[in-house]
Structures are given as C-alpha cells and as structure tokens.
Amino acid sequence: MKYVLRSNGLTKKYGDKMIVEDVNLEVEQGDIYGFLGQNGAGKTTVFRMLLGLIKPLRGTVEWFGENPSTASFNRIGSMIETPGFYPNLTVWDNLDIHRRMCGVTDSFVIEEHLKLVGMEGMGKQKVKKLSLGTKQRLAIARTLLHRPDCLILDEPVNGLDPIGIRETRELLLELRNKRSMTIMISSHILGEIGQMVNRIGIIHGGKMIEQLDYAELQRRNRTYVEIRVDNDGKATWILEQQLHIKDYTVWEKGRIRVYERLEDTGMLNKTLLDGGVIVSEMSLCSETLEDHFVKLTGGVQK
Amino acid sequence: MIEVLYCEWRKLRKSAAFIATVGLALLCPVLFFIIKMSDNNFEAIVTQDWNWAYYLDNEKSLSVLMAGLVLIAVISSYSWVREHGDNTLNVLFTYPVHRLTIIASKLIIIALFLLGYNLVDTLISHMLIMLAKGEWIPGHIIVDNMINLSLSYLFQVALIPLFFLLSMISKNIILPVVTSIIFTFVIFAWGESSYLNNLPFGGPFFPYLWYDDSVKGLSLTQVLWENGAIMVVCLGVIVHQTLRRDVR
Numbered sequence: 331m332k333y334v335l336r337s338n339g340l341t342k343k344y345g346d347k348m349i350v351e352d353v354n355l356e357v358e359q360g361d362i363y364g365f366l367g368q369n370g371a372g373k374t375t376v377f378r379m380l381l382g383l384i385k386p387l388r389g390t391v392e393w394f395g396e397n398p399s400t401a402s403f404n405r406i407g408s409m410i411e412t413p414g415f416y417p418n419l420t421v422w423d424n425l426d427i428h429r430r431m432c433g434v435t436d437s438f439v440i441e442e443h444l445k446l447v448g449m450e451g452m453g454k455q456k457v458k459k460l461s462l463g464t465k466q467r468l469a470i471a472r473t474l475l476h477r478p479d480c481l482i483l484d485e486p487v488n489g490l491d492p493i494g495i496r497e498t499r500e501l502l503l504e505l506r507n508k509r510s511m512t513i514m515i516s517s518h519i520l521g522e523i524g525q526m527v528n529r530i531g532i533i534h535g536g537k538m539i540e541q542l543d544y545a546e547l548q549r550r551n552r553t554y555v556e557i558r559v560d561n562d563g564k565a566t567w568i569l570e571q572q573l574h575i576k577d578y579t580v581w582e583k584g585r586i587r588v589y590e591r592l593e594d595t596g597m598l599n600k601t602l603l604d605g606g607v608i609v610s611e612m613s614l615c616s617e618t619l620e621d622h623f624v625k626l627t628g629g630v631q632k
Numbered sequence: 633m634i635e636v637l638y639c640e641w642r643k644l645r646k647s648a649a650f651i652a653t654v655g656l657a658l659l660c661p662v663l664f665f666i667i668k669m670s671d672n673n674f675e676a677i678v679t680q681d682w683n684w685a686y687y688l689d690n691e692k693s694l695s696v697l698m699a700g701l702v703l704i705a706v707i708s709s710y711s712w713v714r715e716h717g718d719n720t721l722n723v724l725f726t727y728p729v730h731r732l733t734i735i736a737s738k739l740i741i742i743a744l745f746l747l748g749y750n751l752v753d754t755l756i757s758h759m760l761i762m763l764a765k766g767e768w769i770p771g772h773i774i775v776d777n778m779i780n781l782s783l784s785y786l787f788q789v790a791l792i793p794l795f796f797l798l799s800m801i802s803k804n805i806i807l808p809v810v811t812s813i814i815f816t817f818v819i820f821a822w823g824e825s826s827y828l829n830n831l832p833f834g835g836p837f838f839p840y841l842w843y844d845d846s847v848k849g850l851s852l853t854q855v856l857w858e859n860g861a862i863m864v865v866c867l868g869v870i871v872h873q874t875l876r877r878d879v880r
Contacts, residue, residue: 381726383879404728414719418646427642430635431727472723 332359333395334480334512340379340389342372350375350536353389357480357514357529362506364527364544365516366623372536373516374411377484381408394479404432407478409486413469417458421449424457425472432476443471448497462489470498474505480512481505487517495519499526524619534627544619551617554587555595558611559602562586568605573598587615636729636737640711644741649710656703657749660695661757665764684761684773689780691757693840696784697819700836701791705812707745708792709799711738716803721879731874739796743789750785780839787835790859793866794833800873832858 335357342350350372357363367373378384380391382398393402415424425440444450447467460468466489473481481502487495503526505511517523523530524544531541559565562580569575569588577589591598595612602609617625644650668687715721725731754777762769795808802808815833822831838855 378722378879383722383725385876385878400728400730402728403726406726408722408726410722412719414721414723416643416646416714416718416720419643423642423646427639428723430639431724431729433635433728 333357334359334361334393335380335514336392337376337380338390338392340376340391341387342375342379342384343387348536350379350386350533353533353536353538354541355380355531355538356541357512359512360506360510361512361514361529362502362527363512363514364523364530365514365533366520366523366530366619367516367533368627371533371627373533374484375536376533377408377410377482377514377516381406381410381482383410404476405479406482407473407476407480408482408484409469409473410482410484412488413465413472415457415465415468418456420454420456421460421468422453424468425453425475428472428475434476439475443475446474446501447471463491463494466490467494470501477509478511481514483513483515485517486515487519487522495522502526520620520623521618530619532623532626539626547619547622551622552589553592553614553616554589555592555598556581556611556613556615557586557588557598557602557609558584559586560584560608560610564605565602565607568602568607572601572605633733633737636733637740640737640741641744643714644707644711644745647710647714649707650745652706653703653745653749654752656695656699657752658756660699661691661753661760664691664694664757665760669764684765684769685776687761688757688773688777689840692754692777692781692784693837695753695757696788696836696840697816700788701812701816701819701833702809703749704746704788704791705795705798705808706805707742708795709805709808711742712796712799713803713805725879732871735870735874739792742792742796746788746792747785750781750788754781783839784836787838787855787859790835790863791833793863793870797866797870797873800870800877830854830858832862835859 333356335355337353337355340350340353340355341348353372353376355376365373365376375384379386379389382391382403391398394405396402416427419427421444422440425443426437429437429440440453441450444453447470449464449467449471452464457465457468466486470483470486473483483502487498490498499522502513502515506513515523515527528544529542530544530547532539557565562584565586566578566580569578569586573591575588575590579587579589581587588598592614595614599609599612715724724734727734758769758774758777795812798808798811799805815831818831819834819837832855835855835858838850838852842850842852
C-alpha cells in the first residue's frame with residue numbers, strides 16, 4: 331500500500347479557538363479522495379496545513395513517504411478557495427509565470443492545457459476580464475501544467491455551470507485513469523463527489539469523524555421507504571403505536587423515512603390512511619452520500 | 633533564481649507602480665528644468681554663477697525629496713500588497729521555490745526598479761542642462777555626480793526593507809506611503825542641518841547636502857551606521873515573518 335499523503339494528529343488553534351484537532355488522513359496512490367464537511371468545518375485549514383501555507387500547532391504531514399520539502403511541491407498541484415491570478419496579466423502570462431516557477435522548460439504545455447480545459451485561443455485575454463467559471467477552469471489548467479502526481483482541489487467546481495461541472499468530473503476521472511494521478515477534492519455538491527470518489531473523509535467541528543472507502547459506504551447505506559404525509563406527528567404516532575415500527579426518521583417536515591418492514595408498504599399505506607393521515611407520496615429509496623453526510627454531521631430530526 | 637527574478641519583473645512591469653516610476657523619472661527633471669527656466673534663474677544657470685554641480689545636485693536632491701521616498705514606499709509595498717489583494721500568495725508559497733528566495737527576488741527587483749528610476753532621472757537632467765548651456769558636462773562633474781548618485785542610491789536601497797516590512801504588517805499600501813510622506817515633511821523641516829545625522833530615512837538626501845558648505849556637522853559615518861542598522865533589523869524581521877507567517 332503506497333501512501334501519497336498521510337497526516338497524523340494535525341491540530342491548529344487560533345487564540346483560544348480550536349480550528350482543527352487531531353486530523354489523521356491517509357490518501358493512497360490513485361485515490362480520488364473526497365474530503366467533506368460543512369462550511370467552517372476546517373477543510374480549507376487542513377488543506378493549507380498539508381500544503382505548508384499554515385504551520386500546525388502539532389501533528390505531522392508526510393508527502394510521498396517523506397517530510398514535506400520545497401522539492402515535493404513540484405509533485406503537487408493545488409487550488410485553494412477562490413483561485414488567485416494577476417489580473418493585469420493575460421491568461422498566457424499567468425500560466426507562463428507558473429510554468430517558470432515550477433521549472434517546466436517547454437512553453438507548449440500552456441496551449442495544451444488551455445485546450446484541455448476548453449480555453450483554447452484565450453491566451454491573450456486579460457484575466458481580470460474572465461468570469462468566475464472561466465477562472466476556475468484556468469485554475470485547473472494551472473494545477474495540471476507541471477504534471478503533478480497529486481492534486482489538492484478545494485471546491486474546484488465552484489462557479490461552474492452544469493456542463494462545466496460534468497466536464498471537470500470527466501477530466502478528473504481521466505487524469506486518475508490515464509496519468510495515475512492522486513486527487514484530493516472537497517466540494518459541497520455531494521452528488522458530484524459521489525460520482526467520482528473511491529474514498530471519503532468527513533470532517534465536522536474540526537475533527538475527522540469518518541474515513542472509509544466509498545464502496546464500503548455504499549454497502550452500508552440503507553434502503554428505506556420515504557413517505558410524504560400532511561401530519562408527521564400523527565403519522566409517527568401511528569407508526570409506533572399501531573405498526574410497532576421504531577426504526578424510522580423524520581427527515582424533514584412532512585417527510586418520514588421508514589427502515590423496517592419494507593416488504594409491507596401496502597399495510598403501511600393503509601394504516602396511515604385509516605388513521606386519517608394523507609399520504610401524498612411513497613417510494614422505495616437508498617441512502618445517498620448526502621444522506622450519510624447529513625446523518626453524521628447533524629440536520630436530521632427524530 | 634533567474635526565473636524567479638524574471639517572473640517578479642514581469643508582474644511589476646505591467647503594474648501601476650511601474651508606470652508611476654517611469655512617469656516620475658521622466659517628469660521630475662523636466663519639471664525642475666521648466667521651473668528654473670521660468671523663474672529667471674536661467675541666466676544664472678548658463679553663467680558661471682550657477683555651476684553644473686549646483687544645478688544637478690539641486691535637481692537630484694529635490695527629486696529624491698519630492699518623489700523618491702514616496703516612490704520607494706509605493707514600489708516596495710505594492711510588490712507584497714498585490715499578492716494579498718489578488719489572492720496569489722496561496723499559489724506563490726506552494727511553488728517548489730523557498731519562500732525566502734521569493735522574498736529576496738521581490739526585494740532585488742524593487743532595487744533594480746529604483747536603479748532604473750535614478751539612472752533615467754539623472755540622464756534626462758544631464759541632457760537638459762547640457763542643452764541649456766550648449767556644451768558637454770565636464771568629466772569630473774559627471775564623476776562627482778555619479779558618486780553622489782551611488783551613495784544616495786545605496787541609502788534608498790537601505791529603506792526598501794523598512795517599507796516592505798510595513799506593507800507586510802499592515803497588508804496595505806497606505807501605511808508605508810503615509811510613513812514616507814511624514815518622512816518627507818520631517819526632512820523638509822530639519823533636513824538642511826546637522827539633524828540630518830539623526831534622521832535615518834534622510835540617507836538618500838544626505839549626499840547632496842554633505843558637499844554643501846553652508847550645512848555643518850554632517851557625519852557620513854553616523855548616517856551609514858543608522859541606515860545600515862535599520863536595513864539589517866528590517867531584513868531580519870522580514871525573514872522571520874516570511875518563515876513563520878500563516879497564509880490565510
């Protein structure tokens with residue numbers, strides 16, 4: 331098992347506030363690792379510590395089996411938060427500066443990577459005139475320019491339209507398959523993340539609460555019957571008192587998920603109707619990554 | 633290192649700071665010449681009463697005083713503040729280049745910009761006075777002028793770390809520029825006296841008064857020590873800030 335990135339006990343505090351505490355990460359070669367967390371959970375702080383932008387209070391980081399060094403950054407491409415560019419310079423100039431700073435000698439890689447992200451022919455445009463979505467594409471091109479072995483991407487699809495999101499997903503999968511690139515990505519769009527990752531880590535309140543293979547998560551995710559009702563208080567009373575169902579969740583107002591007696595949905599429906607509850611919808615579903623994330627991090631009513 | 637220097641040059645070249653530098657380098661000597669022509673001192677310039685050195689030293693000391701300190705503050709702080717404003721520090725400090733190399737490159741490029749400013753300013757003022765007098769400047773005048781310019785330039789370079797550090801601490805251009813304006817006013821008030829010994833930021837102005845017989849008690853050694861000490865201390869703090877600083 332070859333680890334590209336490992337962290338042990340990463341902790342960061344500003345003043346009295348603990349931002350990140352004892353975060354242990356393991357990213358294997360060839361992984362697309364989804365790093366998930368709510369706003370303010372500490373994802374960006376962890377990324378910054380991994381990249382040496384922030385000094386951790388304690389803890390260690392290992393890149394490619396060694397302590398991080400200036401040289402190891404040549405094997406890493408990163409995009410943290412809103413991508414920064416020199417606005418008065420052109421697209422080509424910005425990428426050329428990156429190319430030179432990373433020690434890439436051939437300038438043809440610039441056009442090659444602009445084409446890769448669908449920005450062919452835009453080299454002479456000034457960056458300040460680009461939209462947010464185009465800047466995101468440019469940032470992705472920049473992270474790939476020096477052919478890194480590993481990418482760290484913080485919200486890479488932020489600002490992209492649905493087609494751009496899909497193209498980015500396809501590009502990242504292609505990079506993993508064809509260039510054997512390891513990718514660590516964070517995103518709020520859990521549906522998109524779920525389509526490309528093979529491993530996830532969930533951070534909440536600065537602490538790593540779960541880290542597992544996505545296949546294992548899918549295996550664990552439960553099937554349920556989702557019922558939309560007009561009165562969830564009455565409906566839950568009927569479930570408990572008349573049907574003796576204990577394993578259920580009021581997902582949100584008017585939506586109940588029942589995890590047992592899935593083979594008897596007819597009886598479920600009839601009992602609720604007889605009890606005076608209007609059932610507007612009933613369907614058999616499986617838990618998604620989003621469901622799992624919400625369950626772990628809060629937001630579920632019972 | 634060469635590539636890093638080239639990248640820093642490219643960033644600064646297309647900036648407002650570069651345009652300001654070029655503009656001032658062209659404007660100051662021309663403005664001075666026009667003022668001198670218009671205040672009826674022109675006859676004095678072309679006679680023996682007002683010699684070459686007097687005109688050139690006056691022009692240079694005024695350009696250093698009126699624009700030099702503020703220009704040093706603007707260029708020094710711009711280089712750092714823009715990286716913050718454009719959110720490019722996240723990228724800059726993740727390159728396979730040591731942070732200190734990046735900072736050193738910025739300081740070197742700022743020094744080179746200042747050198748360019750001083751040379752262009754000097755060249756234009758020399759050309760204008762030669763045109764006015766209708767003759768070549770004597771060689772020994774040029775040599776003296778270059779010695780003064782070199783000394784003034786060294787003192788200007790010694791101030792770069794101070795203004796760079798102020799921009800690092802404040803993350804804006806206002807504090808360094810306001811500081812330079814205050815320095816300028818102080819030199820206006822006390823510069824032509826032995827108080828200049830005790831004004832470490834008066835170094836760039838010093839060479840043009842040192843040769844002035846009417847100003848007594850100036851000590852080159854003292855000014856060298858003070859400017860040197862400020863430069864070393866500021867560089868030390870910059871190194872510490874660079875290595876320890878979190879990029880948030």
